[in-house]
Amino acid sequence: MANISVASAHWEDSLEEGFGTISAESSQLFTEAPYNFKARAESQVHITTPEELLGAAHAACFSQALALFLGEKKLVAKSIDTTAEVTFDVVDGAPTVAKIHLKNVSDIPGLSQADFAEIAEYTKNNCPVSRALAGVQEISLEAHLA
Structure with missing residues (x-):
């Protein structure tokens, strides 16, 4: 089932x-979207950053993985909404993706908050993007049922 997704930067x-x-x-979803270094240090409208793209990928991956792990428990979400806040900072003198904070609100009928918290934590640790980003010093999660 190997699939190769391709993105490029100039x-x-x-x-x-x-x-x-x-x-x-x-996907050709976007082509030649502008980015620059200044946007990494100062928020700029209409200019993306690698961290924003990384956050979008992480939020999407977490949401899909949560649906998978819920399905393994015969549960189906009405909705899964995930936001990723990616912190770009200088750590030990080097530019670093220092932390990622995932925020999730899901509507899952028949699931207790305690069971949801356990599944969400498992998802944070096991979604493919989290696993790829294992070198990030901190990946935190705030997950609530709607």
């Missing part, structure tokens, strides 16, 4: 003065 000029574009080659 960059010009120095880090501080430079600019680039990012494209989702496989």
